Amino acid sequence: QKHLDAARLLELDRAHVWHPYGPMPGTVQPLVVESAAGVRLRLAEPVGGHRELVDGMSSWWAAVHGYRHPVLDAAVRTQLDSMSHVMFGGLTHRPAVELAVKLVELTPEPLQHVFLADSGSVAVEVALKMCLQYWRSLGRPEKHRVLTWRGGYHGDTFHPMSVCDPEGGMHHLWGGVLPRQLFADEPPAGYDAPADPAYLAHLAELIGRHAGELAAVIVEPVVQGAGGMRFHSPAYLRALRELCDAHDVLLVFDEIATGFGRSGELFAADHAGVSPDVMCLGKALTGGYLTLAATLCTGRVAEGISRGEVPVLAHGPTFMGNPLAAAVANASIDLLLSQDWRGEVRRIESALRTALAPCAGRPGVADVRVLGAIGVVQLDAPVDMAAATRAAAEQGVWLRPFRDLIYTMPPFVTADADVAAIGRAIAAAAAAST
Ligand code: PLP
Numbered sequence: 001q002k003h004l005d006a007a008r009l010l011e012l013d014r015a016h017v018w019h020p021y022g023p024m025p026g027t028v029q030p031l032v033v034e035s036a037a038g039v040r041l042r043l044a045e046p047v048g049g050h051r052e053l054v055d056g057m058s059s060w061w062a063a064v065h066g067y068r069h070p071v072l073d074a075a076v077r078t079q080l081d082s083m084s085h086v087m088f089g090g091l092t093h094r095p096a097v098e099l100a101v102k103l104v105e106l107t108p109e110p111l112q113h114v115f116l117a118d119s120g121s122v123a124v125e126v127a128l129k130m131c132l133q134y135w136r137s138l139g140r141p142e143k144h145r146v147l148t149w150r151g152g153y154h155g156d157t158f159h160p161m162s163v164c165d166p167e168g169g170m171h172h173l174w175g176g177v178l179p180r181q182l183f184a185d186e187p188p189a190g191y192d193a194p195a196d197p198a199y200l201a202h203l204a205e206l207i208g209r210h211a212g213e214l215a216a217v218i219v220e221p222v223v224q225g226a227g228g229m230r231f232h233s234p235a236y237l238r239a240l241r242e243l244c245d246a247h248d249v250l251l252v253f254d255e256i257a258t259g260f261g262r263s264g265e266l267f268a269a270d271h272a273g274v275s276p277d278v279m280c281l282g283k284a285l286t287g288g289y290l291t292l293a294a295t296l297c298t299g300r301v302a303e304g305i306s307r308g309e310v311p312v313l314a315h316g317p318t319f320m321g322n323p324l325a326a327a328v329a330n331a332s333i334d335l336l337l338s339q340d341w342r343g344e345v346r347r348i349e350s351a352l353r354t355a356l357a358p359c360a361g362r363p364g365v366a367d368v369r370v371l372g373a374i375g376v377v378q379l380d381a382p383v384d385m386a387a388a389t390r391a392a393a394e395q396g397v398w399l400r401p402f403r404d405l406i407y408t409m410p411p412f413v414t415a416d417a418d419v420a421a422i423g424r425a426i427a428a429a430a431a432a433s434t
Contacts, residue, residue, distance in 0.1 A: 287328065391428040
């Protein structure tokens with residue numbers, strides 16, 4: 001089985017391998033990727049004459065520098081020469097400490113302490129655990145619920161699932177098992193839309209009424225990702241900060257998708273000039289090279305936890321602080337900051353506006369929106385996922401549409417001509433779906 005041909009590989013994949021949100025045995029045939037370099041995925045078999053596809057997805061927000069970047073390749077190799085992994089209980093190492101210090105320096109000032117988890121979902125688990133443990137440690141266990149706004153996505157493990165969109169997800173499967181959380185309406189759409197006083201009053205009423213049982217509010221700041229690819233005014237983040245302060249509730253920003261420049265600011269919180277009590281990072285943290293996520297918290301949260309009957313944060317995964325992942329995260333962040341990343345994201349934003357403009361007003365297209373290096377075409381009916389993906393691949397572009405959304409968040413190194421190709425592929429995917 002050393003050199004499986006593509007057909008046999010797909011047969012075995014279908015029989016044995018789960019894919020995200022996939023059935024078993026598999027029904028949708030995935031494309032076999034042989035390698036990836038720059039912004040291109042190289043396929044085992046061509047699609048529509050294309051052996052290489054421009055990756056319009058950055059491997060789900062992660063590969064901001066593209067693939068096989070020499071600096072990141074070198075960082076992994078160099079780290080491999082000293083150690084690939086050691087347990088983090090009772091031991092520490094340079095890559096993890098350097099990364100923690102870097103994250104504390106880059107994120108809003110009160111965030112001081114870093115938990116290095118191994119995936120975004122775990123980073124959210126840890127964030128919510130921190131908040132609940134904080135209130136328990138202060139003798140207030142009744143503050144155990146979490147408020148979020150509808151339409152969000154925070155991961156697939158149980159606590160994160162409990163704060164995902166209660167309608168759009170698969171919540172009905174888990175009735176009675178998920179923690180019962182509180183849901184505010186979703187904020188009015190539009191990054192530039194003025195703050196809606198009625199919506200602000202709705203948030204204030206809910207948080208005020210439930211403050212006694214609320215441990216935290218968690219939101220995806222400015223960009224609501226997998227829950228609907230919507231953009232919101234930063235004004236709502238400022239309002240949440242004020243309400244959380246007024247009612248003694250912790251504020252958590254899930255920046256797993258937005259972190260590291262994607263929305264046009266280094267962190268989406270920077271659009272609002274607001275600091276959360278807890279922040280989650282992941283995805284682009286390692287430039288998409290390895291699995292790593294981080295949960296940062298303020299001194300107040302850490303001190304609260306340390307005053308409890310159990311004065312330690314009750315979490316410690318085997319692969320916590322993995323040195324290979326931490327080393328490539330350090331290299332990825334340094335690489336990002338050594339460049340005019342803001343200029344590059346602006347360039348992509350403007351190229352996306354041009355590339356997606358022809359989609360606006362097409363039959364079946366409900367909305368076209370762009371923010372930072374994120375472009376979204378929303379249809380007025382669900383996409384035919386297989387047909388849309390294939391139509392994009394036949395244009396030489398990898399896209400992964402879902403629900404009524406055809407969207408892209410390309411690597412920051414994507415050339416204007418490739419962004420234009422992504423625009424054509426999105427139009428083709430929309431046409432194939434309507
Ligand atoms: N939070 C947000 C905002 C996300 O977009 C995601 C992943 O899509 C997650 C959490 C979960 O991260 P992971 O898939 O690494 O578990």
